Amino acid sequence: MDKSLSSKIFIGLFAGLVLGSAIQYLFSGIAIFDTYLLGTAEGVGxxxxxxxxxxxxxxxxxSIVCGIVDLKDISAFGRLGGKTFTLYILNTIIAIAAALTVGLIFQPGAGANLAGTVSETVKLTTTETPDIFSLVVNIVPSNPVQAFANGDMLQIIFMAILTGLAIQALDSRGGPAIRTFKMANEIMMKLVGLVMSLAPYGVFALMIQLGATLNANTLMSVAGYVALVVAMLVFWIFIFYPMAVGITTGTSPKAFLRATREQILFSLSTASSNATIPVTMRTLTEKLQVSKSVAGFGVPLGATMNMSGVSIYIALATIFVANAFGQPINTADVFTLGLTILLLSIGAGGVPGGGVVMVGVLLHQLGLPPEGLAIIAAVDRINDMFCTSSNVVGDTAVNTIVAKTEGEIGNQEEVEAQPAQANA
Known part of the structure; x- marks a missing residue:
């Protein structure tokens, strides 16, 4: 998310909370505040x-159709492409499983009690969750129009993947379809940008409602949620990836962390995987001795589909919203949540403000109140910085492992010695 937009959302967040709290503690019972101001905020929110x-x-x-179409050349890379793709998917699955486990253990959002702040005019109806077998069977829609009308996200994702694969099968004849979908994707990106530009005002209105019923437990729950997300992403960056590379390639975790230091700092400051691509390429080819052929294929692919960091973020965010609004995730919901995150990660990586948008998708899929999205958006910048770092360091780790298995990596003694030479 753009830094200036994040600043505006922060301002909207705090201004809304201050005004809402003032209504609660100073102007309660005054009609112009209780009726008209809160009513207007409810409408705008x-x-x-x-x-x-x-x-x-x-x-x-x-976005998923375009993501599948953009991956059509992966078969041309044979074994290299298959390994890279598989490791990215495996990395995301591990991240999702770990995040859901941590979320269910620590239960972020428990005790916040935001259920009373949900506006009746925009409340979603929670639906009964089917058993896991029925869920898998029902992924295949019998009526695509009904799937779109009902917003059944798993069925929509299935149809998008099927459409992308069908376009691939057309080869050169699929050109017009590809151009049509890419133009539609550009239009959607523009619409997302326009809606996100309104986020400071939407968050301001929603926070007025929240502030009018705010208590200390809510603030503590939000702080605990942010701390949990950041702690898990820091673990992934500084412990999980270095250990994975150390075990599979022989490069010591210390050497890997030193090699990725510039990449981590750059990604924290930009919060953009695409902007970090040149730094990631340099880290791989110059510092970790990975061949340009491996890095040239794997890094752009990773910027699109390696969503391990974002997967951790949105899994914990969804659990936080569910708990905060008194609708905790149950066992069947965990499977739905994990599967939806995995399928979204295939092609939705290029969405601006992707973490917030994907949380919105998950709230919709699980029938959770969308008002929780305002809180997620308000603290998105903090989480997004560490998400990006986790994503790009994950790209580096995966491509280093692939290069090792393909014999496309240089002398690891030089990698170990590089920091000492740099400091000499």
């Missing part, structure tokens, strides 16, 4: 939430 919900279905469908 509801419109903002509806705008986000409006974009969810077409955004997911179009």
């Amino acid at each position: 509801g419109m903002f939430v509806s705008l986000i919900k409006l974009l969810v279905v077409p955004l997911v469908y179009v």
